[in-house]
Amino acid sequence: MTAFFTAILFFSSIKAGEWTSLLNSNRIYDIAPSDEGAWCATNGGVHFFSLEDSSFTLSFRNTDGLPHNTSRAIAITQTGELWAGTDLGLALIVPSSGAARRYQGISDTVFSLALSGDTLAVVTKTGIYIIRTMNTPGSFEDDDVFFFTPENSQEYSIRKAAWFMGDLWMATSIGLLRYYLNGDSTQWYAISKGLPSSDVADVCIEESMVALCSKGFARYDADSGFFKTVYAFQDPLPQFTSIAEAGDTFYVSTLGISGTYKSLFRYVESLDTLDTIGFWINASAGTAPHWMRTISCVRTDASGRVWAGASGEFAGDGLVVWDVKKNRVKVVDNPGLNSNYIFHALLDDNQNLWTAHWFAYNERGVTRYHDGHWENFIYRAYTENDTVDFDASTKITAVDSKGRVVFGGWWGGRGVTRFDPVAGAWEEHSWGASPVSNRVSWLAVDPLDRIWVSIFYSNQLRVLSDDLEEIAVLDWPYDYVWDLKFDSSTLWAATSAGLISYKPQDFVSDLEHGEFSERLLTNSKVTGIALDGRGGCWGATNEGVFHWTQNSTTRYNQNNLSMMENDIVDVDRDPWGRLYFLMKHKGLLVHDPAGAAYDTSAGLWQIFTTSNSSIMPGFDYTTLSADRTGRVAIGTAGGGVSLFTMPKYTDTTSEKISVYPNPCYASLGLPVRFTPLDDAQSVVIYTLAGERVAEIPSSGFRTIQGVKQAELGVQNLSAGLYIAVVRFAARSERVKFVILK
Template identity: 25%
Template sequence: MFFSASLTNAATPLADYFTDTWSTQDGLPHNSINAIAQTSDGYLWFATWEGVARYNGREFRFYERSTRTGIIDSGTRALVSDNSNGLWVAGARGGITYRGKNGWQPQLDAKSMVNYLIHDRDGNLWVAVEGLGVFFRPNPDSLNHQNDEVWVLKNISAYRLLEDSQGRIWAATAKGLFHLNGENSKEDILGQHGLPSLQVNSLLEMPDKQLIIATNKGAYILSKENIKPLHDEIAKEAITTLMLDSSGSLWLGTINKGVMRLTNGIIETLDTQQGLPNNRILSMLQDLEGSIWIGTNGGLMRLRNAPFTTFTKDRGLVGNYVRSVMDIDQDSVLVGSSEGLSVIKDNKAQNALADTNSSLSVLSFGKRKGGGAWVGTYLHGLMYWQNRVLTPYLDQQDGLPNNEIRAVLEDSQNNLWIGTTNGLVKKAPDGEMRTYSSEQGLPDNYIMALAEDERGQIWVGTGLGVTVLSEDKVSRVPIHSQEGAGYAFGFWVEPGYVWITTDRGLIRYRQQDGQLSLVGRSTGLPIDKLFQVVYDGKDGLWLTSNRGIWRISYKAAHSIANGQQQNIAFEHFAESDGMASAQANGGSNPAAVATPDGRLWFATAKGVSTVNSQDVSKKSTLQLPIVIESLSVDGRPLPFNKQAELPANTNRIIFNYAGLGYVMSSRIEYRTRLVGFEKDWALRGKSTVAEYTNLAPGHYQFLVSARYPYSDWNTAEQVFDFEVLPHFWQRLGVQILFVLLVLALFAGAMYWRLHRLKQSEIRLKAIIDKQTHALRQKSEDFQRQANEDDLTGLPNRRAFDRLLSARFAQVKQDNTQLMLVIMDIDHFKKINDNYSHLAGDKVIQSLAKTLLRLEGTNVHVARWGGEEFTLVIEGLDENAALTYCEALRKSIEITTYKDIAPGLVMTISMGGAFAHQAEHYQDLLKLADQALYRAKDRGRNRIELWHDDV
């Protein structure tokens, strides 16, 4: 018989979890983890024999025996959290205390060690006591409250208590299972169903209301009708603790067999052979992020869903040192290592050869049109794999320069290209072989990478550069121009571009003009040497290196290569993300591959690491809990109670805070804002400290927010209000009194001079009025000259720059439309040459008058310089804005200018771009200017809008 839980999410295979362990060497006070709890603020709590440890993702804080906490002995057995961010703590010597919003609240001690307790829905406290039984303390606010302590079970060791969804109280004891608020509270439930007296260690209510009972001889399911074994395979196991995870899997801790997980009738095990600190399980918990915490007798383990999972020899690979990986069908990948060939299918790895005794060092793979795969080896030349058999094909005796094959390519014309460390061989379909080396124009004989582009050209990566072969013509690609790049480790080809991984970063080659561009250290990547580039089909370029895997945006990489962006953002993955080794291998191909199911596979120095690119691209929806952990003022700790008054001589305030996320604690990013001092958020990176010095007297509010990389910031609910008091002389009343005193002294002195100054006043007033008028006139002239074009009266370039900057920022904030148009009078030089410069000025003035009539709330015009003008049009979409500009163009074209000169005709060319296409208003000017040049190139007297695909 077995129990089958209904799944709410797909259960992660135990082998795919990434594990972390802690012991006393890592900061725990003791290695026995008796209980685990998580309070609603996000903190994790661990009960040990040397006190309670609170964990924030970076460090442990201990709570031991003290009068402040009410913990009377460091030995702690029970931790129970509630929905009010409270925590019940109990243990040795009967100590019971509660930590809530008002701090620690010690309770009356029990008579012996407390194993567990619960606070039921009516406010009664139930306590399980070692050797004595179970008692409850009625809710002191209850009308029926009569006694401080009511014993419901006596002279028995009680280990666990449970209040089920129906309000029934259950006790797991050394002599069976008891229903404490039922009719027969003194009778063992197991005995009532014909079972022998068993020690019950733990209880768990399932979503279907059934009760799981963990005993020293298996586990049972109790329903309304009967009781039956949970699963035949665990019938004789001593089960210590139970947990149901969010996917519906049931976790069972044992006395000496580690952890068992039951999913859809299938049992998986986790013990010391898989890294568990100890096989005696004392406690388990699934935290708010879905990680599984396991407390043992020898330390703490966490199982978490890391982005990467890794296949090694422990999971069925033939060898750990993997040099090449390639997909062979929809469901399978081929893995080449220093010890042979493996195939991974349906999340399982096995030997790819029927002859499992066969062993060879594999370097490279190539797609084979005849089925199977080409296999390049270290010592045995080129072979091919098909139907689990490896067959020799070509080696040095057949004409290869040597037997070390680092790249293989079967091209669209059925030519077979073989890259060796001593030259490149081309084998034609008719069997003819031709060798290319440095004598035929290759930069180097050491061939590491081969690729075919959409033009049928063969790209060759060597240790000294890149060569392109087209109809046997050899052309070098000068990658050395990109900061001295030499090694070309790999290629990725897309229509119009070839991406090259080198020892100086990622280089893009543009097919239309041969332009090379570098994404490397100069653009923000912290590493030079990149082995492979893989595109995930969304917006991710994944780069492999000796120092892990780097993910950058595909669009951002193109923007940098086009000169439209300065720096690249990246995400780095290494051992803490599930890779067994951060050293990804290169120098032979393919060392990384993307499969149709969205997974990426990477060859590393310890196995094959794989990641689901779609999962990584998803933003975390979890709002990270964040807490202010401590506050110090001028070096002295200050109790944190949400608000405080600080003395006038306060010089330094330091806040310590923490985001309570445990999946990637070291990657949590922070920002802070001190309202009253800072207008905007200050990005703190990964720092958990904010320091402020010499704050002026006044009221302040400290806010802190956190997030995982590429996710949304949390809502910054952590707020600390405080006020810095002023010095005596800074107080408003004192300052007012001082001012009044000074005024009184001056009033007496000024009074006797008043009469003497009356006559001078009239004369001085007249002089001042005259000078003021002159200065005002000059100021107005200067202001007008600074912001107005003398010829047209329109705003000049300086004024327009200010307006565009302000309007651009506003529409970005409001998410509204803004179009910038730069226009130019066509063939203006001919107007000057044919009709005189005076006529040219009148043409400019005429166009300015036309544009001035357009000026309004949503349209702004300016003279940009010479014969160029600008328009800012707000609130119109692309079609409406294009119609508006086209009407303006036609109006100018059909207007007669015979009053300026007979036969004079004026047309204009316009280029436009929208605010949503640029990150900065200066970028918007560049885009509009490019569109204007496009309009001129395409015949003038037209409008062109900027599009990045043109």
């Protein structure tokens, strides 16, 4: 029997704790040097590197007001504020306040910013905004804004913009575009105007303007209106990314050139000499020492320092600070995740967050986060294991009753590895030397600390004892395994075929003989499951959520739960019975079947999205983990991890708050009164069915003889039992009352 349930929805019941965004911030898109250091626009927010502290000392992320954590462009105002262009629009950072303000009306990806006095040019995917801030950047209301789209702009990409000679110059994939601000007209510069080639990657402005192209860089001559080549590249292979000038020396960054990872050109014009420079990374972010792989941007400051930022897809090598005069180089990484691409997240019982990653150059890795401290492990598929004696190419993690963390390998041919955080010891079990035999698609730990392992496309489940010895091999007649859970005697599996259970004849001593049951076969794969504690099972699919019991199956989807997205990628359950469903695009859906964690006696649904919370914006959600303390971790496909804490459940039936008259006769016309309400924020009234009847905010309280109270008119209410929830800053209390006619 399948049931379809129409839910009563409440949108303001849950009060989550503070949100934290955990990120890799070592892929640097832009750098803005200052006297004290440099601001960096990164894949993990905007950060300030202090020369005095020789470290990153300020950070701004979505939890601080940024629209998105990928920031591709920054510009410092004359009064010390910072404009930040992100993948979801523009923001103004005020460092002294520790907050960022979103600029309304711009929500596209911002690729470049150009600031001249009080005029800001914002290059987005759809066009260019020109904002005149009237020398009051912190006051958006008086800004003069206009928008224009260059002709045929869909045929090329704008890579960088800069102000020069009062006009806006834009480096594009087909030439250099000049926009005459006063005349509202444009002019193109390409090979016919002296550029070495038509594809322009960057421009730098010092005393003159220099344009960087794929075949060299050239200086603009205002008298002739033409460019003159400064240097023509001989090597056609490098992909040049940016250019900076200091005196008669030019620095050009690349995404890889001929030679051994030397990714920076230096050209001295007065000597007509060119050399290539590489930067050695000494164990940055937990990796083995290596050359900085690619550089996305290079800048110089007034003291002649060179600042270079690493490139990468979901990670990078950090920031280079090169004091050329003293010939001192410092490479700094910002502590954080190995990568922002999260395959799997696990909150263990020792307050650790473990994340399994993927990032560029065939590398995978694991990050361990505990109370602000980071430990990173990296595995390189085709070279060597960099940092630890285990397979950090893992995609899967699990934890046993002793707090030991179990990893399933992917590339390294090492099968299963287990880490004991207390002893600091590593153990492993592998099935031969072949990586194919040790590629784990999923694993889980049962109540006896045995490890059940699904080998990728092997049609088998293998079981390891607490001593990591193989004790059982089960033929697996079903498709790919996406999740495994256990009750006291049964294995439950989320598979591409549906919900499957396996009950051994003896769960302690005979695992290889037992019965498979096809509990629910679906047209779509089941990506995650959570046992309900009463013999049933909740499941996540790309067609919504199901709750299977012995008697029926109830389904929830967009048809009967409007806030839901059908594509559910993961599910978890906390000790208080709350269920967490991770939607691929919209965010987190929370269901409390008993109402215990909220403030009524009825089951409730609640949604967390970017519009009502600080959940990570702009990326698909991939993985979910809830622990025994109320912490919830949400992983993304490129955006890192959102971490927050749900309130613990305590019995909130109040013995301090009185309700009178109780029962209350509606026919008498008297209100119900609640008192005392000192320090209370509101009183919310519900029926037993969970229907929200009324809310009395603190502004509606009355003070009688020095005691605050609230009154509820009952003339229009039906007879029955009601629940009043009195909310305080850190708790809620409940009282029951009866209305009679």
